[in-house]
Amino acid sequence: xxxxxxxxxxxxxxxxxxxxxxxxxxxxxxxxxxxxxxxxxxxxxxxxxxxxxxxxxxxxxxxxxxxxxxxxxxxxxxxxxxxxxxxxxxxxxxxxxxxxxxxxxxxxxxxxxxxxxxxxxxxxxxxxxxxxxxxxxxxxxxxxxxxxxxxxxxxxxxxxxxxxxxxxxxxxxxxxxxxxxxxxxxxxxxxxxxxxxxxxxxxxxxxxxxxxxxxxxxxxxxxxxxxxxxxxxxxxxxxxxxxxxxxxxxxxxxxxxxxxxxxxxxxxxxxxxxxxxxxxxxxxxxxxxxxxxxxxxxxxxxxx
Amino acid sequence: xxxxxxxxxxxxxxxxxxxxxxxxxxxxxxxxxxxxxxxxxxxxxxxxxxxxxxxxxxxxxxxxxxxxxxxxxxxxxxxxxxxxxxxxxxxxxxxxxxxxxxxxxxxxxxxxxxxxxxxxxxxxxxxxxxxxxxxxxxxxxxxxxxxxxxxxxxxxxxxxxxxxxxxxxxxxxxxxxxxxxxxxxxxxxxxxxxxxxxxxxxxxxxxxxxxxxxxxxxxxxxxxxxxxxxxxxxxxxxxxxxxxxxxxxxxxxxxxxxxxxxxxxxxxxxxxxxxxxxxxxxxxxxxxxxxxxxxxxxxxxxxxxxxxxxxxxxxxxxxxxxxxxxxxxxxxxxxxxxxxxxxxxxxxxxxxxxxxxxx
Numbered sequence: 001x002x003x004x005x006x007x008x009x010x011x012x013x014x015x016x017x018x019x020x021x022x023x024x025x026x027x028x029x030x031x032x033x034x035x036x037x038x039x040x041x042x043x044x045x046x047x048x049x050x051x052x053x054x055x056x057x058x059x060x061x062x063x064x065x066x067x068x069x070x071x072x073x074x075x076x077x078x079x080x081x082x083x084x085x086x087x088x089x090x091x092x093x094x095x096x097x098x099x100x101x102x103x104x105x106x107x108x109x110x111x112x113x114x115x116x117x118x119x120x121x122x123x124x125x126x127x128x129x130x131x132x133x134x135x136x137x138x139x140x141x142x143x144x145x146x147x148x149x150x151x152x153x154x155x156x157x158x159x160x161x162x163x164x165x166x167x168x169x170x171x172x173x174x175x176x177x178x179x180x181x182x183x184x185x186x187x188x189x190x191x192x193x194x195x196x197x198x199x200x201x202x203x204x205x206x207x208x209x210x211x212x213x214x215x216x217x218x219x220x221x222x223x224x225x226x227x228x229x230x231x232x233x234x235x236x237x238x239x240x241x242x243x244x245x246x247x248x249x250x251x252x253x254x255x256x257x258x259x260x261x262x263x264x265x266x267x268x269x270x271x272x273x274x275x276x277x278x279x280x281x282x283x284x285x286x287x288x289x290x291x292x293x294x295x296x297x298x299x300x301x302x303x304x
Numbered sequence: 305x306x307x308x309x310x311x312x313x314x315x316x317x318x319x320x321x322x323x324x325x326x327x328x329x330x331x332x333x334x335x336x337x338x339x340x341x342x343x344x345x346x347x348x349x350x351x352x353x354x355x356x357x358x359x360x361x362x363x364x365x366x367x368x369x370x371x372x373x374x375x376x377x378x379x380x381x382x383x384x385x386x387x388x389x390x391x392x393x394x395x396x397x398x399x400x401x402x403x404x405x406x407x408x409x410x411x412x413x414x415x416x417x418x419x420x421x422x423x424x425x426x427x428x429x430x431x432x433x434x435x436x437x438x439x440x441x442x443x444x445x446x447x448x449x450x451x452x453x454x455x456x457x458x459x460x461x462x463x464x465x466x467x468x469x470x471x472x473x474x475x476x477x478x479x480x481x482x483x484x485x486x487x488x489x490x491x492x493x494x495x496x497x498x499x500x501x502x503x504x505x506x507x508x509x510x511x512x513x514x515x516x517x518x519x520x521x522x523x524x525x526x527x528x529x530x531x532x533x534x535x536x537x538x539x540x541x542x543x544x545x546x547x548x549x550x551x552x553x554x555x556x557x558x559x560x561x562x563x564x565x566x567x568x569x570x571x572x573x574x575x576x577x578x579x580x581x582x583x584x585x586x587x588x589x590x591x592x593x594x595x596x597x598x599x600x601x602x603x604x605x606x607x608x609x610x611x612x613x614x615x616x617x618x619x620x621x622x623x624x625x626x627x628x629x630x631x632x633x634x635x636x637x638x639x640x641x642x643x644x645x646x647x648x649x650x651x652x653x654x655x656x657x658x659x660x661x662x663x
Contacts, residue, residue: 040453080642084642084645084646088646088649089308089649089652089653090645090646090648090649091645091648093392093453094596094641097394097592097641098593098638098641098645101589101592101593101634101637101641102635102638102639102641102642103638104638105631105632105633105635105636105637105638106631106635106638108629108630108631108634109629109631109632109635112629219631224457224458224460227454227457227458228458231451231458234454268469268472268473270465270466270468270472271465273465274461274462274465274466277458277459277461277462278458278462280458281444281450281455281458281459284451284455285444285448285450301308301310301653
């Protein structure tokens with residue numbers, strides 16, 4: 001075992017990459033939950049996004065179009081969930097689970113001809129001046145563009161929820177849908193839009209795995225990342241900046257255990273691979289979370 | 305303008321009719337999917353839903369139905385208690401794996417001793433293992449208010465890693481030429497769950513039927529079933545009726561964990577035979593569909609388990625005879641759950657056509 005082989009700068013740099021897919025999926029789910037909807041189908045939407053993005057990127061040769069396709073695929077899949085829970089008033093927990101099972105099957109079917117194929121990738125950005133700062137430069141400013149797109153989305157969601165009128169309406173719908181309805185807001189319409197945003201973000205997160213992180217398509221490649229994203233939303237108490245912290249914490253555990261594996265620590269690989277999941281459980285237990293949106297996971301039916 | 309009126313009580317007729325309607329809709333949409341994949345939809349649907357029962361090779365497939373259905377029914381019965389009470393144990397797959405590991409470890413520890421006591425001990429160990437794994441999310445929810453959905457699911461991934469560690473490490477067959485996987489329990493007479501292998505009978509099938517009967521009695525005749533149903537419909541009323549919500553969580557998680565653990569043992573000591581990296585086939589997740597398809601009712605779950613086993617066997621036939629991709633069957637099962645949830649609307653609401661009025 002040689003712990004000195006672990007380079008802290010590289011470790012922190014890869015932490016940012018490892019955190020990005022979960023951050024993307026989690027910020028989408030955060031908006032969905034702030035609108036009062038609990039979509040447990042993040043895993044299914046992520047893996048569908050992963051395969052959609054991969055297929056589009058391979059066929060067009062452009063990773064950007066791949067990410068676009070992933071967002072569209074994720075949003076379309078989430079629309080099934082939206083119609084079922086918002087129009088047909090089905091149970092959100094059960095429907096979310098169904099979405100995950102369905103997404104896993106759909107992605108396996110779509111990805112059949114693409115196993116072992118290589119996707120076109122991004123070249124890492126080298127932001128002028130900033131990237132040349134010692135230590136901080138390689139950690140923060142030398143990544144692929146999607147890392148910054150992800151951070152941008154988190155910032156945009158924060159600004160949207162905090163400062164915009166539409167964000168206020170979305171939060172009102174999530175806190176008390178009866179009151180929001182009485183004020184004349186379209187509860188179902190707001191929620192459908194939120195659900196589709198969540199699906200699109202989960203799709204982006206999945207595509208980040210298949211196009212940048214791995215970068216290949218394998219069945220079931222998300223391996224619980226969608227569920228971890230759900231846990232991070234709870235950890236973050238439904239606040240965007242704390243979500244960022246949660247994603248980096250989780251990315252840190254993932255990267256550290258991978259590095260320990262590579263350094264040949266005398267613990268079997270399987271036990272190290274458990275650590276991200278155990279860390280998630282530990283975080284859920286230790287953190288006293290804030291209050292959930294008032295109408296979370298309740299069906300809304302305007303009785304005439 | 306279509307409007308929905310909430311029914312004062314769920315419709316009896318639709319409660320029974322909706323699962324059937326969902327199956328029919330799934331067949332129609334599945335047919336479209338198969339047509340899109342370039343298969344003859346009628347032949348494919350017939351292969352999946354009818355051939356296992358009525359084709360010339362049905363004598364071979366019918367016992368397979370019992371073998372596939374038993375773990376699904378066993379797990380789904382356990383889940384149905386929690387789901388009725390609003391306790392969402394999604395991690396049955398993990399409890400299934402841990403039960404199998406614990407049970408198999410006890411059996412392997414005795415190898416090659418022959419005794420009638422070994423199998424009962426293995427059953428006990430599997431049940432305790434499953435209960436322990438299921439108790440983790442239960443205790444965390446009661447003590448710390450953590451979300452049992454997320455914790456039980458995280459534990460599935462932990463259990464999968466544990467399974468890999470066991471198959472490659474502690475439980476690996478010392479005479480297995482270095483291949484991963486344990487000794488074959490199905491060839492160890494004191495530890496196998498087979499009663500009659502050629503007839504497709506193993507103790508898991510017996511256990512599944514016993515579980516159905518017990519669940520039926522508990523839900524319809526026993527105070528525990530009343531408490532479970534009351535907690536699901538109105539947690540506040542349940543508190544006034546003297547239900548201890550924390551205890552109910554623990555009991556429900558314990559029941560579902562224990563039954564999932566048992567299902568794992570019967571599978572690993574019979575049809576699967578050995579602890580290997582991927583002996584688990586996702587029964588823990590499919591059982592969720594079975595529980596809902598059976599409307600969380602024991603008899604319904606029995607029928608639903610049979611239907612889901614049918615799609616597994618039929619799917620395998622369609623895979624080998626028609627070249628249908630295996631993922632298409634998984635998609636079909638997901639679709640079934642979607643339709644089921646969608647048509648559930650008819651049970652709780654009355655759909656009316658009415659002219660739009662001025663408010």
